[in-house]
Amino acid sequence: MNRLALLLMAASGFAGLGYQIVWTQQFGLVLGHESAAVLAVVAAFFGGLSLGSLLLGRRIEASSQPLRWYAGCEVLIGLWSGVLMLSMPAASNAALALIGPHATPAWHWSVAFGASFLLLLPATAAMGATLPAMARLGTAGVAPLYAANTLGAVAGVLSTAFWLIPDWGLTRSAGLCVALNLGCALLAGLALQAAPVATLGRKTSKRPLWMLAATGLLGIAYEVLAVRVLSQVAEDTVYTFALLLAVYLTGSALGAAAFARWPRLRSTPALLQGLAFSVLLGMAALWGAEAIKQTLLDFLPATLASALAVEALLALAAFALPTLLMGALFCQLSADATEAGIPFSRALGVNTLGAMAAAPVFGVVLASALGPKLALLLVAAGYLLLAPAWRRPAWWLPAGATAALALFAPPLAFVDLPEGGRLLSYRDGTMAAVSVVEDAQGVARLHINNRQQEGSSDTVLVDGRQALLPLLLHGEAKRALFLGVGSGITSGVAARLPGVQVDAVELLPEVIEASALFRTALGAGPTPQMHTADARRYVRTATQGYDVVVSDNFHPARSGSGALYTVEHFQAVRGRLAPQGVFCQWLPLHQLDLDTLRSITAAFLQAFPDGAALLASNSLDTPTVGLIGRAGGTHFTPGKTRPEMAAHFGLADDFAILGSFIADSTALRRLAGDTPPNTDDRPWVAYRAPRITYAPDSAPRDRLLALLGEVRVDTATLLSTPDLAPRLNAYADARRSYLDLGRRTAPSADPAVMLARVGTPLLAVLRQSPDFQPAAEPLRRLALALERRDPVAAQDLLGALALIRPDLATR
Structure with a gap:
C-alpha cells in the first residue's frame, strides 16, 4: 500500500507540473513574455493550493472516507483541466481584451495575476487537497509522500518541456495529464483503504503557522530571484526554465526524503541558519555563474547536450543546498505544527499562501526596485530573523556576511564590456535587464539580459x-x-x-x-x-x-x-x-x-x-x-x-x-x-x-x-506591370553570384590584393546585371584607393566599368 500511495503521488505530481508548463506557455501568449507568465502561473498555482488545503483539508482530515475525497479531487483536477483545454483560446482572448492595448503596469499585472488565479482555481484548489487526503489515508508519512509528489513533478517538468510539447503540442500534452489524474482516481478507489482518523494534539502555539507562511514566501522568492539572475547567464529559452525548475524541485524532494531518514535534520533553528548561509552560498554561485559557464563550455564539446548540461550545473550550483534544506524545513515545520495540534492541511495551506505572495512581492516589486542582489539578501536576512538563536555566535556569521555583501558586493548584474568600452545604461526591469554598452570605437549596442x-x-x-x-x-x-x-x-x-x-x-x-x-x-x-x-x-x-x-x-x-x-x-x-x-x-x-x-x-x-x-x-x-x-x-x-x-x-x-x-x-x-x-x-x-x-x-x-x-x-508574378521582370531576374542571379563570391573571398586591407581577388569576378557579376549596384561600389572604391599607388590599374578598372555601364565609371 505504501508503494502504491507513493506511486499515485508521483503521478499526480507529474500531472500537476505538466499542467504548469502547459499553462505557462498558454499564458505567455497573453502576457507577451514567458517570465511574466511564470510569475502569474506560480502565484495562481500556490494561491489555489493554499485555498484547497485550507478550505477542504480540515474536512478531509475529519472525514471517515478520505479516500473519496482524494479520488474526487483527482477527478476534479482532470475534468477542469479538460475544460481549460477547450476554453483556453476564448479565455485568452477575453484576458487580452480586458488588459487592452494601453494598460498601465498596475492594471496589466492585476489582470495577469487575477485572471490566472481564477481560471486555474478549481484545478489548483483540488491539487491543494490531494496531499492532505493521501496523508489522511495513513499509508505513508507526510515526508515520503511530499518527496514522491515532488519527484513526480520533476519528471513532469522535464518530460513536458523536452518531449511532450515539442512532439505533441500543448493540448495533447495537457490531455495526457488529464488521463493521469483520472487514472490516479480510479486506481486509488480500487486499491487503497483509509486508516483510522488520527487524533490531533492540543493547540499550544500558532508560531508554526507564522513560520510556515514566512518560509513559503522566502523559499519561492529565492527561486524567482535566482531564475531571474540566471536568465542573464543561460540562454533564456524554454529549456532553461524547465531545467532550473527541475533542479529546484529535485532539491526539495531530496530534502524531504532526507528528513524522513536522518534525525539530525530535525532542528528548526539549525535548518533556518543553514538556509540563510546556503542562500549566501547560492548568491556566490550566481556571481560566479558566467565564469563557471565559460569554464565548462571550454572543457565540454560544443553540442546541444553539453550546453544543456552546463545550464543544469549552473542550476545545481545555485539551488542544490538551499532547496535541500527547504524540503527538510517544510517537513520539520509540518511536524512542529502537528505537535502544536495544527492539522497538516492547515500547515500546507499557510505555507503555500506565503509562497503565492513571493511572485508579486519579490518578482514584480522588489526585484526591479532593489535589484536582485538586495532582494536576495532580504531572503537570507528573513531566514535569520526567523531563527530563534540570534544570541549564539554561529548566528552572527551569516548575519555579518549578509551585511557585508549588502554594503560591499557588486550588483548581481551581468554586462559584457569590450576592451576600452563603457556602460551607458543599465536597468533591471520586472521581466528583464536592459543594458546599452559602447565599445572603444564609439559603437553603442543594446542588450536584453546580456544575451x-x-x-x-x-x-x-x-x-x-x-x-x-x-x-x-x-x-x-x-x-x-x-x-x-x-x-x-x-x-x-x-x-x-x-x-x-x-x-x-x-x-x-x-x-x-x-x-x-x-x-x-x-x-x-x-x-x-x-x-x-x-x-x-x-x-x-x-x-x-x-x-x-x-x-x-x-x-x-x-x-x-x-x-x-x-x-x-x-x-x-x-x-x-x-x-x-x-x-x-x-x-x-x-x-x-x-x-x-x-x-x-x-x-x-x-x-x-x-x-x-x-x-x-x-x-x-x-x-x-x-x-x-x-x-x-x-x-x-x-x-x-x-x-x-x-x-x-x-x-x-x-x-x-x-x-x-x-x-x-x-x-x-x-x-x-x-x-x-x-x-x-x-x-x-x-x-x-x-x-x-x-x-x-x-x-x-x-x-x-x-x-x-x-x-x-519569378518577379513577373510579383509586379503589377511585368516590364522590368527580365532585368530583375538578372539582378537576382547577380546577387546570388555576388554573395557566393563574398563567402569565398578572404578580406585584405591592401587594395591591390583585393583587386586581384575580386576584380574579375565582380566585373562578371556586373555583366550578369548592370543594374546590380552593390557590385559596382566596391570596384569604384578600389579604383579610388589605387589612384595614387597605381594610377594605371585604377584607370583600367574604371575603363572596364565604363564598358559595362558608362555612368558607373564616374568618380
Missing part, C-alpha cells in the same frame, strides 16, 4: 532598410505600425518619411527608455509614437488599421519570441491591415536554422498565401530575411515618387527595391514543404530554434547561400 542584441548604432543602414523597404513597396502608406522597438532606429527612420504616422510597440519599458540613446545616430527629426505593450495583445485589441505593419527580427529562441511567429499572430496582423496593406516579418537568419525558417514560412503562408520573401541587405554575417504579404494580393508597382532619404540607404532606384525579392509564393511553398507550421498549440519554433542557439551547426553565410540555392523568384 540578446537588439540593435546597434553601427547598423543604421540595415535597420533603416528594414523600415523603408515595406513602406516603399506599399508606395502610399499614411500610417505604419512597428512591432518591437530595439534601438529605435528602424521605426525612427520610418517616422522621418514625409506624411507617414508611425506607432511603435515594445513590451519592455526599459527598452523604450534605452532607445533614446540611439536617436543621435539618426539626427534631428520626428519620432514614432511609443506604446508599452505586448505586440500580440496590441495587434488584437487596437482598433486602428494600418497601411504597413513591420515586425522586428525577434530572436526565435528567446522567451516569448516564438509566439510572434505563429499562424494565429500572422492572421491577427492581416486583420489589422487596411485594404492593400503590407505586412513584413523580418527574420534573423543568423539566429535560426533553415528548418525553423521553414516552419515560420509555413505559418506565414497560412495567413498570406501569396506571400513573398526579400533580403534586407547583402550582409553575409547577419543576413536578415523578410516575409512580406499584402492584403488583397502581393502585387507591387515601382514607386512613382521616392523620398530623398531613400538614397542614403541604398534604395535610390526600382532595382534596389524590387530586386530585394528572393522568393515568390511558389518558391516559399516549396521551401516550407511538409514542415509543420508554428502555431499557438504547436509552438514548434520555441522548441526547435534553441538548438542552433546552444550548438550552431553552420555559419550564417552558409545558411544564406543554402537558402538562395533552394528558392527562386
Whole structure:
C-alpha cells in the first residue's frame, strides 16, 4: 500500500507540473513574455493550493472516507483541466481584451495575476487537497509522500518541456495529464483503504503557522530571484526554465526524503541558519555563474547536450543546498505544527499562501526596485530573523556576511564590456535587464539580459532598410505600425518619411527608455509614437488599421519570441491591415536554422498565401530575411515618387527595391514543404530554434547561400506591370553570384590584393546585371584607393566599368 500511495503521488505530481508548463506557455501568449507568465502561473498555482488545503483539508482530515475525497479531487483536477483545454483560446482572448492595448503596469499585472488565479482555481484548489487526503489515508508519512509528489513533478517538468510539447503540442500534452489524474482516481478507489482518523494534539502555539507562511514566501522568492539572475547567464529559452525548475524541485524532494531518514535534520533553528548561509552560498554561485559557464563550455564539446548540461550545473550550483534544506524545513515545520495540534492541511495551506505572495512581492516589486542582489539578501536576512538563536555566535556569521555583501558586493548584474568600452545604461526591469554598452570605437549596442542584441548604432543602414523597404513597396502608406522597438532606429527612420504616422510597440519599458540613446545616430527629426505593450495583445485589441505593419527580427529562441511567429499572430496582423496593406516579418537568419525558417514560412503562408520573401541587405554575417504579404494580393508597382532619404540607404532606384525579392509564393511553398507550421498549440519554433542557439551547426553565410540555392523568384508574378521582370531576374542571379563570391573571398586591407581577388569576378557579376549596384561600389572604391599607388590599374578598372555601364565609371 505504501508503494502504491507513493506511486499515485508521483503521478499526480507529474500531472500537476505538466499542467504548469502547459499553462505557462498558454499564458505567455497573453502576457507577451514567458517570465511574466511564470510569475502569474506560480502565484495562481500556490494561491489555489493554499485555498484547497485550507478550505477542504480540515474536512478531509475529519472525514471517515478520505479516500473519496482524494479520488474526487483527482477527478476534479482532470475534468477542469479538460475544460481549460477547450476554453483556453476564448479565455485568452477575453484576458487580452480586458488588459487592452494601453494598460498601465498596475492594471496589466492585476489582470495577469487575477485572471490566472481564477481560471486555474478549481484545478489548483483540488491539487491543494490531494496531499492532505493521501496523508489522511495513513499509508505513508507526510515526508515520503511530499518527496514522491515532488519527484513526480520533476519528471513532469522535464518530460513536458523536452518531449511532450515539442512532439505533441500543448493540448495533447495537457490531455495526457488529464488521463493521469483520472487514472490516479480510479486506481486509488480500487486499491487503497483509509486508516483510522488520527487524533490531533492540543493547540499550544500558532508560531508554526507564522513560520510556515514566512518560509513559503522566502523559499519561492529565492527561486524567482535566482531564475531571474540566471536568465542573464543561460540562454533564456524554454529549456532553461524547465531545467532550473527541475533542479529546484529535485532539491526539495531530496530534502524531504532526507528528513524522513536522518534525525539530525530535525532542528528548526539549525535548518533556518543553514538556509540563510546556503542562500549566501547560492548568491556566490550566481556571481560566479558566467565564469563557471565559460569554464565548462571550454572543457565540454560544443553540442546541444553539453550546453544543456552546463545550464543544469549552473542550476545545481545555485539551488542544490538551499532547496535541500527547504524540503527538510517544510517537513520539520509540518511536524512542529502537528505537535502544536495544527492539522497538516492547515500547515500546507499557510505555507503555500506565503509562497503565492513571493511572485508579486519579490518578482514584480522588489526585484526591479532593489535589484536582485538586495532582494536576495532580504531572503537570507528573513531566514535569520526567523531563527530563534540570534544570541549564539554561529548566528552572527551569516548575519555579518549578509551585511557585508549588502554594503560591499557588486550588483548581481551581468554586462559584457569590450576592451576600452563603457556602460551607458543599465536597468533591471520586472521581466528583464536592459543594458546599452559602447565599445572603444564609439559603437553603442543594446542588450536584453546580456544575451540578446537588439540593435546597434553601427547598423543604421540595415535597420533603416528594414523600415523603408515595406513602406516603399506599399508606395502610399499614411500610417505604419512597428512591432518591437530595439534601438529605435528602424521605426525612427520610418517616422522621418514625409506624411507617414508611425506607432511603435515594445513590451519592455526599459527598452523604450534605452532607445533614446540611439536617436543621435539618426539626427534631428520626428519620432514614432511609443506604446508599452505586448505586440500580440496590441495587434488584437487596437482598433486602428494600418497601411504597413513591420515586425522586428525577434530572436526565435528567446522567451516569448516564438509566439510572434505563429499562424494565429500572422492572421491577427492581416486583420489589422487596411485594404492593400503590407505586412513584413523580418527574420534573423543568423539566429535560426533553415528548418525553423521553414516552419515560420509555413505559418506565414497560412495567413498570406501569396506571400513573398526579400533580403534586407547583402550582409553575409547577419543576413536578415523578410516575409512580406499584402492584403488583397502581393502585387507591387515601382514607386512613382521616392523620398530623398531613400538614397542614403541604398534604395535610390526600382532595382534596389524590387530586386530585394528572393522568393515568390511558389518558391516559399516549396521551401516550407511538409514542415509543420508554428502555431499557438504547436509552438514548434520555441522548441526547435534553441538548438542552433546552444550548438550552431553552420555559419550564417552558409545558411544564406543554402537558402538562395533552394528558392527562386519569378518577379513577373510579383509586379503589377511585368516590364522590368527580365532585368530583375538578372539582378537576382547577380546577387546570388555576388554573395557566393563574398563567402569565398578572404578580406585584405591592401587594395591591390583585393583587386586581384575580386576584380574579375565582380566585373562578371556586373555583366550578369548592370543594374546590380552593390557590385559596382566596391570596384569604384578600389579604383579610388589605387589612384595614387597605381594610377594605371585604377584607370583600367574604371575603363572596364565604363564598358559595362558608362555612368558607373564616374568618380
